Amino acid sequence: MGKTENLFLFFKKWSRGKGIEEIMNSQSRPLLDIKNLVKDFGGLRALSNVSLNIQKGEIRGLIGPNGSGKTTMINLITGIYNISGGAIYFSQDRIDGLQPNVIAGRGVIRTFQIPRVFKDMTVLENMMVPALCQQQSMAEAKARAEELLEFSLLTRMKDEPAKNLSGGQNMLLQIVRGFMKKDLRLYLMDEPFSGVHESIKGIIIKNIKAMNQEKMITFLIVSHEMTTVRNLCHRISVLHKGELISQGTMEEVANDPLVIDAYLGGE
Amino acid sequence: MLKYRFNSVGLLLLLLIAIVLPFYLADYWIHSLTVALYYVIMAVTWNLLGGYTGQFSLSHHTFAVIGSYTSALLIIRIGTPLWMGIVSSCIFNAFISLLLGILCLRMRGIYLALTTWAFAEIVKSYIRMDFQFTGGDRGLNTPLFFKTIDPLPYYYLFLAFAVITILIIAIIMRSRIGYYIRAIRNDELAAQAMGVNTVRWKVFSFMVASVLASMAGTLYGHFIGLVSPVLGEFSEMAFIIIFVVIGGMRSQAGPVVGTISVRFLAEVLRKWPEVRMVIFASVVILIMRFFNGGLIEFLRKVYQRIRHGKDGESVSVFQKME
Numbered sequence: 001m002g003k004t005e006n007l008f009l010f011f012k013k014w015s016r017g018k019g020i021e022e023i024m025n026s027q028s029r030p031l032l033d034i035k036n037l038v039k040d041f042g043g044l045r046a047l048s049n050v051s052l053n054i055q056k057g058e059i060r061g062l063i064g065p066n067g068s069g070k071t072t073m074i075n076l077i078t079g080i081y082n083i084s085g086g087a088i089y090f091s092q093d094r095i096d097g098l099q100p101n102v103i104a105g106r107g108v109i110r111t112f113q114i115p116r117v118f119k120d121m122t123v124l125e126n127m128m129v130p131a132l133c134q135q136q137s138m139a140e141a142k143a144r145a146e147e148l149l150e151f152s153l154l155t156r157m158k159d160e161p162a163k164n165l166s167g168g169q170n171m172l173l174q175i176v177r178g179f180m181k182k183d184l185r186l187y188l189m190d191e192p193f194s195g196v197h198e199s200i201k202g203i204i205i206k207n208i209k210a211m212n213q214e215k216m217i218t219f220l221i222v223s224h225e226m227t228t229v230r231n232l233c234h235r236i237s238v239l240h241k242g243e244l245i246s247q248g249t250m251e252e253v254a255n256d257p258l259v260i261d262a263y264l265g266g267e
Numbered sequence: 268m269l270k271y272r273f274n275s276v277g278l279l280l281l282l283l284i285a286i287v288l289p290f291y292l293a294d295y296w297i298h299s300l301t302v303a304l305y306y307v308i309m310a311v312t313w314n315l316l317g318g319y320t321g322q323f324s325l326s327h328h329t330f331a332v333i334g335s336y337t338s339a340l341l342i343i344r345i346g347t348p349l350w351m352g353i354v355s356s357c358i359f360n361a362f363i364s365l366l367l368g369i370l371c372l373r374m375r376g377i378y379l380a381l382t383t384w385a386f387a388e389i390v391k392s393y394i395r396m397d398f399q400f401t402g403g404d405r406g407l408n409t410p411l412f413f414k415t416i417d418p419l420p421y422y423y424l425f426l427a428f429a430v431i432t433i434l435i436i437a438i439i440m441r442s443r444i445g446y447y448i449r450a451i452r453n454d455e456l457a458a459q460a461m462g463v464n465t466v467r468w469k470v471f472s473f474m475v476a477s478v479l480a481s482m483a484g485t486l487y488g489h490f491i492g493l494v495s496p497v498l499g500e501f502s503e504m505a506f507i508i509i510f511v512v513i514g515g516m517r518s519q520a521g522p523v524v525g526t527i528s529v530r531f532l533a534e535v536l537r538k539w540p541e542v543r544m545v546i547f548a549s550v551v552i553l554i555m556r557f558f559n560g561g562l563i564e565f566l567r568k569v570y571q572r573i574r575h576g577k578d579g580e581s582v583s584v585f586q587k588m589e
Contacts, residue, residue: 078460104462112460118453120517121446129450132443133462181462 038085061233107185321452331484364477406495515561
């Protein structure tokens, strides 16, 4: 209880609102359009009629108490789970029902809450995998990998097996590996800052900002780090008990009575 | 890089020795080496499946059996020419391995092992039961590949096929497919999320390994002149795994070194069959305890010690940073 209270006070304190007007007011069709999404696990309804859309070039934060359905949402968008109802459109094409690798092939990449790197492969080899899936040549993929590793201060470890990296370095590698996808359009990150040292967090943020500004990559970031979410995200969506209870800038969301109720434990 | 160079130099040396060796050996040893080369092909191909891709199949030896019987039955029952028997056997095995590969797609570890074992038992039992068609336990006499029992031409045939098989697998592992396969073994879900078509590459790996094994089995039948369910015994599969593990799983030279060493040891210990298994088992235990990278890891460490005068133990990033 105390933890969620602190969490709420934290983002209330920092709620000053940040946005890019052109994205927020955009009338163009959204890059990701989720309509009435439902997910049932047996008798448990994990997501209930969630509708959410994200514009191209936006960095969207997805927050909510534990068990609110954030990771389920990412698993549904990336095709790891099958949906129970509703529809998911990516760039106007329906993607629910497609295999995860097909969805990745369309430029939707994700990270996992617990870093899933290829442990017996070196850092450089880890980086090569998504690039090679796109028929990039070995030389081209290697050059890009080295460039990204340099930017992320991982060059020194490039020939080390990933199992030799620390937890934070594994998270960084997992995130940077996604950027190897040449036509990356939507990057879904599940708790990218959890258990990560401040210095590595800084590198991750630097990467996200650079990719968003230079390549207009769209992000959906699930995080409990309110300061980071506030600094990084243009808009925030709040999930609670499988329902989308609020959307808007951090200021709007923080002042929403439903959100306050959810975070302060109104059962 | 050192690892690759070490492997390549080792393999090249082995190949040179292999080419000149028969001139100094009696027929018995040439025959034994030819049999060893058959097992080299089986071990190297199983390493692709069980080692690199992480599909712990227990039906690999069965593909050799299906291969040898397909060719033998076509030649004996229908009268097809020998080459056609071999080619048809390959095509038939590609089809069977595709079906089994698809069936086993979502299975891992013990489930995959048990399913493939069950498949192997079905095939073996069928061959034993349908005496009229397959010859049962007595087997079938098949025509010899070179119309002679002199082992020398067979030795070179198997040597050539073993080299081709090793090259095919080396090329696969150095290509983008090698990256996919290793990623799948490490973390299938993450590989899929990165865009790897896990279904396609798992089936591919299963088919390549199985077709090459069936080809080896087919040639083996035409070398011995007899096909029998003996090759389908579970102990055959156990030996293939022992060869790979003793040599070094997930290395290209490992299965070759492992097979040759164990087969050589088996020949030396032929006079004492009762102690043979005890010695093999002890070697397996020692290797697992001290060098779970197998003989190739042991040789690599010795090589590094000679070159650099120190233990080749890999140093973690954190130790390096200090």
